[in-house]
Amino acid sequence: MSTDTATGSGETTAPSSSINLESVRAVAKKDFQDAVRSWMFWGLSVFFFVLLVAVTGTISYFGEEIAQQGATTEALVLFVSQITRLVIPLIALILGWKAIAGERETGSIKILLSLPHSRKDVLLGKLLGRSAVLSVSLIVGFALAAVVVAALLGSFDIVDYVALLVMAIIYGLAYTSIAVALSSITRSTTIAGAAMFGVFILFYIVWNAIQTVFQLLMNRGTIDGVSYTQEVPAADGTTQQMTMERLPDWVLFINTIDPGNAFQNAITVLSSSGSSELGTSFPEVWFANGVPFYLENWFSFIILLLWIVVPMAIALYRFDRVDL
Amino acid sequence: MxxxxxxxxxxxxxxxxxxxxxxxxxxxxxxxxxxxxxxxxxxxxxxxxxxxxxxxxxxxxxxxxxxxxxxxxxxxxxxxxxxxxxxxxxxxxxxxxxxxxxxxxxxxxxxxxxxxxxxxxxxxxxxxxxxxxxxxxxxxxxxxxxxxxxxxxxxxxxxxxxxxxxxxxxxxxxxxxxxxxxxxxxxxxxxxxxxxxxxxxxxxxxxxxxxxxxxxRDSVGGGTSLRVTVDRIDDDALQAVRSLPDVGSATVEGQTPPTLIVQVDGSKTAVLSTLEDHGIEVQDFATREASLEDVFQSYTTDTGTGVEAR
Structure with missing residues (x-):
């Protein structure tokens, strides 16, 4: 009866499962329903609303100078992006850490996989379901706050505001992908939790330290810096050319890989917010021969896209091959 | 199919x-x-x-x-x-x-x-x-x-x-x-x-x-389960009981005093006399119809090994 003859009866087959969009949708919907019933979803919506309103209130109260320049939305984007940069990873990791490991620990993953869903469907459905929780609460918070923000701010730039929302959603998607992928590598929520903590440490502490370490290595001459000339005003009022040294392009690139930097760099592309205050923002004088494409701000979209795709791709490959 | x-x-x-x-x-x-x-x-x-x-x-x-x-x-x-x-x-x-x-x-x-x-x-x-x-x-x-x-x-x-x-x-x-x-x-x-x-x-x-x-039900003698309480039990006696033609299985349950559970499809007295022939004193015995639970027990619990341990 069997049409495919096995090459060797002792060989363990590790089949690659297929993806069915209907199944992905069903799993995502279940996961979203499950989450919406928890306090998490409404708590998040309220949190984003309060965050926006509080920052706006602060700007309109203290920021008279900013208001005169008509740059209040820019200031809002600047402050809110600094806060969301730190908060969204936390939320995404907390939302996602139990996505797969939790269901394996309680055994309820057998409910999902007793139904005609493939393991890939489950992973993708979980990614969509969990990121939908974050995205929808962001949208609810931003939409409700828009009314208050527009009323309080002298000038309300809808493009900047929406750009911030869109980038926050994409940024959240990237961290949810990391969280769900890590959650699928273990059946222990304790290990999954530790992995989330590791990610947190990596991008909040280690990544910044890397730049400092390279700076030290450059000063010691272990790695070669790049020389550039800059006009510096001298004491007598004239300007004079000074040769200085900066980190090489590839070290700068490492800095832009951090999802948080990519998030803020991408905002500067979409909005009119000043690029000098957000993300990595390297001075133009550093690049005598033009900025390499991978250090341009638009490249941050590619970096964020890779943060969404790569963790998921690894998880999709690996999760098909494990015993539950 | x-x-x-x-x-x-x-x-x-x-x-x-x-x-x-x-x-x-x-x-x-x-x-x-x-x-x-x-x-x-x-x-x-x-x-x-x-x-x-x-x-x-x-x-x-x-x-x-x-x-x-x-x-x-x-x-x-x-x-x-x-x-x-x-x-x-x-x-x-x-x-x-x-x-x-x-x-x-x-x-x-x-x-x-x-x-x-x-x-x-x-x-x-x-x-x-x-x-x-x-x-x-x-x-x-x-x-x-x-x-x-x-x-x-x-x-x-x-x-x-x-x-x-x-x-x-x-x-x-x-x-x-x-x-x-x-x-x-x-x-x-x-x-x-x-x-x-x-x-x-x-x-x-x-x-x-x-x-x-x-x-x-048939495979384990189909008939009766005999429960015999004895003063002691040894390997020879157990083997002798097992080798009786009517006996399907014999297991030892408990040690103080030892109790034999014998699935037997015919003469029960043969079991008792075999035990006595080996110098074992029968203190008490009871019979009952074999239930499927006995069948399950006989397949899933160790038979015989309990005795050698003594």
Missing amino acids: PAISVDTLTKSYGQTLALSDLSFEVEEGEVFGFLGPNGAGKSTTINVLLDFIRPTAGHVDVLELDAQTHSREIRSRTGVLPEGVETYDRLTARQHLEFAIDSKGADDDPEKLLERVGLHDAIDKKAGGYSKGMSQRLMLAMALVGEPELLILDEPSTGLDPNGAREMREIVREESARGATVFFSSHIMEQVEAVCDRVGILRDGEMVAIDTVAGL
Whole structure:
């Protein structure tokens, strides 16, 4: 009866499962329903609303100078992006850490996989379901706050505001992908939790330290810096050319890989917010021969896209091959 | 045409052998009881059928499809009640069923399904507040979604009171009458004998017996279980009893004083006189009809080894 003859009866087959969009949708919907019933979803919506309103209130109260320049939305984007940069990873990791490991620990993953869903469907459905929780609460918070923000701010730039929302959603998607992928590598929520903590440490502490370490290595001459000339005003009022040294392009690139930097760099592309205050923002004088494409701000979209795709791709490959 | 065909299936976890060269078939339309003590490998077998785990060696076909490469199609035509599983706390029974119906592309009515399993009252309550028995009923209802050709029920009576277990068996009969094949595992013989066409007994990852319920009863002497309390017992005496033509099996239960359980199909006095011939004093004895539980016991507990230990 069997049409495919096995090459060797002792060989363990590790089949690659297929993806069915209907199944992905069903799993995502279940996961979203499950989450919406928890306090998490409404708590998040309220949190984003309060965050926006509080920052706006602060700007309109203290920021008279900013208001005169008509740059209040820019200031809002600047402050809110600094806060969301730190908060969204936390939320995404907390939302996602139990996505797969939790269901394996309680055994309820057998409910999902007793139904005609493939393991890939489950992973993708979980990614969509969990990121939908974050995205929808962001949208609810931003939409409700828009009314208050527009009323309080002298000038309300809808493009900047929406750009911030869109980038926050994409940024959240990237961290949810990391969280769900890590959650699928273990059946222990304790290990999954530790992995989330590791990610947190990596991008909040280690990544910044890397730049400092390279700076030290450059000063010691272990790695070669790049020389550039800059006009510096001298004491007598004239300007004079000074040769200085900066980190090489590839070290700068490492800095832009951090999802948080990519998030803020991408905002500067979409909005009119000043690029000098957000993300990595390297001075133009550093690049005598033009900025390499991978250090341009638009490249941050590619970096964020890779943060969404790569963790998921690894998880999709690996999760098909494990015993539950 | 077999609904399930397991061929020389082996599953090992490192040094531990969970299943060893297991082979059996479940015919289409039959109710098959998969019996064995806890840890015998029942859930491991079911996990392979559903592609939750991959075999170390061997081959499994379900509904004439390869269990590994065609798992999605198999599961779309199968209803499963998994074992040791928690339902989703924050979802109601209705939402659980809607998810199953949605997933299978079926058009069942959640209310009717829940009525069938006796959970209609709790339809809009969150499963987080359910008792173990209610969760079990909910998962049975989920297994029934879409009139599956095959039902795989892993320890379905877990957490059910006797009444619930009876209702569960009633549903198994109804599903069987509809034409479904039912494969269900249990560690309690009583659960399967009333409803199963055939029973397979698993022990330490190997199938030690597979027969109809009547056939199993016959295989262990078919007759009486003799319980003899003696002052002492030794190997020679036990062997002598076992070698009697009418004796199906003889086991020692307890040590102070030792009690012999002998399955005998004929003369009981022969057993007693053999013991006395070996200088063993019979203190008490009783007889009773062999139950299927005895059959199960005789297949799944060690026979004889208890004596050598003395």
